[in-house]
């Protein structure tokens with residue numbers, strides 16, 4: 001089979017040409033001054049995206065590595081940890097918290113709803129000894145956005161550490177690590193930043209470092225160790241890595257940051273929001289149903305669409321890929337076959353790519369006999385995109 005013409009997925013998503021060009025440069029020695037400088041520069045660019053003046057740790061491994069490292073670093077056996085669950089990734093994070101010895105308190109909502117901050121306040125009142133609260137900002141598998149800023153404000157009042165999976169929100173949603181008082185966040189380059197999959201972009205507050213240092217269970221001398229990065233690389237004057245980073249991935253991540261920073265973080269967020277609105281309105285106008293119950297809490301990185309009754313989700317996606325060369329995503333985990341996910345991240349949020357995704361979904365379902373008003377959906381999406389001036393980045 002040929003490569004797809006369009007990769008409008010939940011991530012990894014299509015990258016910018018500039019990212020691909022950066023990754024085709026020479027493979028240099030990791031202690032070459034060119035690479036040492038690039039690595040430190042990339043950390044600063046990620047910090048700018050996070051809006052933090054604190055430390056950024058770039059771990060070599062897809063974002064799951066960073067999330068697992070965060071759980072390992074912060075959990076002291078016997079501590080109480082509150083996990084806010086509105087989707088598949090949060091559920092998995094809770095499994096790690098429990099596995100590493102936390103007394104796990106889960107606040108769970110249906111996977112098509114967001115976590116109401118009032119539930120967080122209640123959980124902290126019920127468990128005043130809680131040492132950390134964890135949440136997924138943008139639940140990519142279900143398209144739901146949690147109100148991280150409001151949740152973090154409550155957690156700050158209480159004094160627990162705020163841990164956030166921002167894998168799919170960095171660059172696509174409003175995020176202010178220092179301003180909101182976050183302690184440990186993990187992002188991935190392969191979502192809204194449209195970089196290569198393969199790195200974990202972690203931001204760590206001073207409060208979090210203090211907790212990690214004081215935790216005898218935090219890994220040391222391990223691929224999963226955040227502390228090794230702090231001691232060897234950051235505090236060691238940025239001369240020595242704990243292990244060899246992929247020089248190719250780092251070049252791609254830097255280029256991805258450059259695209260967003262040159263466009264402006266605000267403009268990048270606005271572009272993702274506009275694309276998301278166009279797709280949501282298009283989906284509804286087509287006569288399909290959104291998965292997120294409340295559009296005010298729908299994430300900007302993807303739109304999740306309920307699979308119509310009687311339709312084989314995976315078969316429909318395979319048909320769309322084969323006939324039109326457009327790759328879309330199914331759901332994930334236990335909701336894999338209940339929804340279609342249209343990605344609008346990085347280039348997928350630009351130009352008329354949201355319309356391409358809608359055309360593929362609508363026409364593809366119509367081919368299979370589903371009653372869909374594809375044209376109405378495309379008109380609705382175009383109306384949103386045209387109303388806001390240019391959807392193409394400069």
Ligand SMILES: *Cc1c(COP(=O)(O)O)cnc(C)c1O
Pocket residue numbers: 011012062063064089136138139140141165166167168188191
């Ligand atoms: C993509 C993503 C991850 C990382 O998981 P992979 O499936 O391994 O890419 C974690 N959390 C969220 C919210 C994500 O979107």
